Amino acid sequence: MxxxxxxxxxxxxxxxxxxxxxxxxxxxxxxxxxxxxxxxxxxxxxxxxxxxxxxxxxxxxxxxxxxxxxxxxxxxxxxxxxxxxxxxxxxxxxxxxxxxxxxxxxxxxxxxxxxxxxxxxxxxxxxxxPPQSLQQILLALEQLGFREKHDSRMFNGYVQEFAFFPTSYLNGQVQELEFAATLLPEGVRLQLELDLYSHGREQEVKREVFIYNDQLQSVSELTSFIQEILDEMVQHPHSAYHMEHHYGYHEHHGSGMGEAIGGFIAGAVGGMAVSELLDDDDKDDDKEENEDDEGFLEDLFEEDDD
Missing domain, CATH: 2.60.40.640 (Immunoglobulin-like)
Structure with a gap:
């Protein structure tokens, strides 16, 4: 009993x-x-x-x-x-x-x-x-001397952001490198952003880059490929945002939005997470920052016309 x-x-x-x-x-x-x-x-x-x-x-x-x-x-x-x-x-x-x-x-x-x-x-x-395709990109950035920051992989309410700082290559020219990633059957689409030092102030440079699976096979070749992209962003910060054709990449006819890293969480709890995580004192600043980033991130969720 x-x-x-x-x-x-x-x-x-x-x-x-x-x-x-x-x-x-x-x-x-x-x-x-x-x-x-x-x-x-x-x-x-x-x-x-x-x-x-x-x-x-x-x-x-x-x-x-x-x-x-x-x-x-x-x-x-x-x-x-x-x-x-x-x-x-x-x-x-x-x-x-x-x-x-x-x-x-x-x-x-x-x-x-x-x-x-x-x-x-x-x-x-x-x-x-990280999946193998994204891991290759992380290894290439490491080869270039970039180190992942402590606050990397934070969720901004839409996608997960990866953040790095330079230790050798571009040190003194670049303060921070950020990207969001979308996984597709053909490869990985990156939304890149560089924060440059420019005349005593920061300058943001953004590019959309698609890296095909065959370009992801060799870390050394991928490292050279990413270096070429970053060099262009630093040397020509005001050139066209969309970089696929500028670099002679294969023309990309994707199959929709793909799998954006963090997309599942964004769809399930995104709005709730943002409202719970943001402090009242920071909401106005973050709102302004999110509005600036909206064009940068919205491409992750647009389906290709083709």
Whole structure:
């Protein structure tokens, strides 16, 4: 009798544990593991198990936790004292999630729904890594001497922004390099922005660049390719914004907007995240900055006419 009462209060109750095969994943990969239910001191009825993928999105001073998706396991069963049950778990990550970083954290929250008792929970953190195509670009920037900033990979309410500072190449000429990325079957579209030092003030230079899959194969060739683009941006900051034809890139007839990094989060919680993360004192400044960036970012969401 006492055991039953204590179990209803959570003491000696059944426990749940999501055991993942690993904790690092690329976009689009399958997360696989095992749901382990360990019986407590008394027999209990389990209504269901819910597994939720959650994301914590931070700004400089605030953070907000949001549901990415819920993966219900609709199977009721009875767990006997000391019994162990295992169920396979699998979930495919979307291709347009934010990548993990200093301002983005993911975890699975697993909840065991116990009939007439206190539900039991488990939390497992995972890391979402850049896809291979984007990783090649990051390696090329590293070869050029760029280092990723602490506040890189922040979510601006629309997409995830990557930010770098020069350590050798362009040091003294460029304060910061930023980009947002869209993944397409043919390659990666980058929205580039350089903050230049110009006569004692900053000057923003923006370009749209499409890098095809065959250009992503060799890091050394990709490094030279990106250097050529950055050199042009520094030497001719007022030239045409759209750079595909200027550089003789293959003409791009894309298949829509593709998978913008962070697009899933933008669609699911973007507006909410921005309102929760921005401090009241910063909203006016950020609003003005977002209006300036609107033209820069809107191309990520426009479908190609072809």
């Amino acid at each position: 006492l055991k039953n009462l204590m179990a209803r209060l959570g003491h000696g109750a059944a426990k749940v544990d999501l055991v993942l095969n690993r904790n690092q994943f690329a976009l689009g990969e399958f997360v696989e593991g095992t749901l382990v239910i360990q019986g407590g001191t008394v027999q209990q009825s389990i209504n269901k198990i819910d597994v939720r993928l959650m994301v914590i999105v931070r700004s400089h001073e605030s953070e907000a936790t949001h549901l990415v998706t819920s993966i219900p396991f609709h199977q009721s069963f009875t767990i006997h004292p000391g019994e162990r049950k295992e169920f396979p778990f699998q979930y495919q990550l979307p291709n347009d999630l934010l990548l993990s970083g200093n301002y983005v954290t993911y975890f699975f929250q697993t909840e065991l729904d116990i009939a007439g008792g206190v539900d039991q929970t488990d939390r497992d953190y995972i890391e979402i890594l």
